[in-house]
Amino acid sequence: MTGVLVTGGTGKTGGALVRLLRGNGVPLRVASRHPSADDPDAVRFDWEDPTTHPAALRGMDRIFLVPPVNSVDPILSVGPFLAEARRLGVRRVVLLGSAIVLPNAPSAVEMAARVRARPGGVVLRASGFMQNFLSPHPVGERILRHGEVHTAAGEGAVGWIDARDVAAAASALLADPGVEPDSQRDYLLTGPKALSYRDAAAIITARTGRKVRVVTVGTEEQAFAYRAAGMPSEFAAAVAAVEDGIRRGLHDQVSTAVLDLTGRPPRSFDAFVREHRIGLGGNGGFEH
Ligand SMILES: NC(=O)c1ccc[n+]([C@@H]2O[C@H](COP(=O)([O-])OP(=O)(O)OC[C@H]3O[C@@H](n4cnc5c(N)ncnc54)[C@H](OP(=O)(O)O)[C@@H]3O)[C@@H](O)[C@H]2O)c1
Structure with a gap:
């Protein structure tokens, strides 16, 4: 198989x-720490428990790799997993990487380099997800509860992407075992337009009727808030420090990769907000 x-x-x-x-009728396995009893494709998989890896991998020739979340040192578990995948004959690995490199987390860079270096290895460098504006992400949680965005990113812009467009790009690279990825090993995935938090808040207000205020905070205060929201300390500090890079314009970039890979343009933030009016605190009826 x-x-x-x-x-x-x-x-x-x-x-x-x-x-x-x-x-598309592609055979697959759905890896989860808590596999659904109703899903015949579900398989138990835990990054923290390497004994679950071989059974999940066996018989699969392609992998969509979502590294351990909220970790500054993913290579610890991903390294041995990749070695096991190679041993079991996996031919393609598509890594969900990030366009935004966490400061003080060289392990993520090393992990991407290892995937890129292997035959059939592809790295998706996804920009910030539009879904961060929805609960339970701390940004979305604050919008919903308080009608506020707290940010240390100033007027810096990000090419926000809908996670579903990242999935569509991955599907283009994984659905057909016969299609070899071209020589390109690295795809920067973004939405159609880079927006600052202030731009995003204005769109939310315009489309939902919910007033969303942008409050400037320092990176330390932001790290504290992320810790309070449950992120591990080191990871919270790294994610907060990313905002400094956004403020300096490092992530103000858009690409055509989603269109190139899927044949469809990526969803706009405006369309995303229209679709999630309730989740963003609107009453569902308001739209300009
Ligand atoms: N948010 C952003 O702006 C952004 C931007 C670029 C890249 N990324 C990357 O996107 C990734 C997250 O993707 P996502 O947002 O689609 O995920 P998500 O919605 O946050 O879901 C997390 C997934 O990881 C699984 N998981 C959590 N802990 C696990 C463990 N110990 N072992 C195995 N699986 C585990 C969960 O499965 P179960 O709970 O079922 O086990 C769940 O399927 C991160 O690696 C992040 O770096 C995010």
Whole structure:
């Protein structure tokens, strides 16, 4: 048997990829720490428990790799997993990486380099997800509860992408075992337009009627807030420090990769907000 092992298969990106692959009749396994008893494709998989890895991998020739979330040192568990995948004959690995490199987390860079270096290895460098504006992400949680965005990113812009478009790009690279990725090993995935938090808040207000205020905070205060929201300390500090890079314009970039890979343009933030009016605190009826 051949097929795609979708790690993070119950998450925003992996879940969307599972739906796309199923729609195309692609055999797959949905990896989760808590596999659904109702899903015959579900398999138990835990980054923290390497004994779950071989059974999840066996018989699969392609992997969508969602590394351990909220970790500054993913290579610890991903390194041995990649070695096991190679031993079991996996031919393609598509890594959900990030366009935004966490400061003080060289392990993520090393992990991407290892995937890129292997035959059939592809790295998706995804920009910030639009879904961060929805609960339970701390940004979305604050919008919903307080009608506020706290940010240390100033007027810096990000090419926000809908996680479903990341999944669509991954599907283009994973659905067909016969299609070899071209010589390109690295795809910067973004939405159609870079927006600052202030731009995003203005769109939310315009489309939902919910007033969203942008409050400037320092990176230390931001790290404290992320810790309070449950992120491990080191990771919270790194994610907060990213905002400094955004403020300096490092992530003000857009690409055509989603269109190139899928044949469709990526969803706009405006369309995302229209679709999630209730989740963003609107009453569902308001729209300019
Ligand atoms: N948010 C952003 O702006 C952004 C931007 C670029 C890249 N990324 C990357 O996107 C990734 C997250 O993807 P996502 O947002 O689609 O995921 P998500 O919705 O946050 O879901 C997390 C997924 O990871 C799985 N998971 C959590 N802990 C696990 C463990 N110990 N072992 C195995 N699986 C585990 C969960 O599965 P179960 O709970 O079912 O086990 C779930 O499927 C991160 O690696 C992040 O770096 C995010």
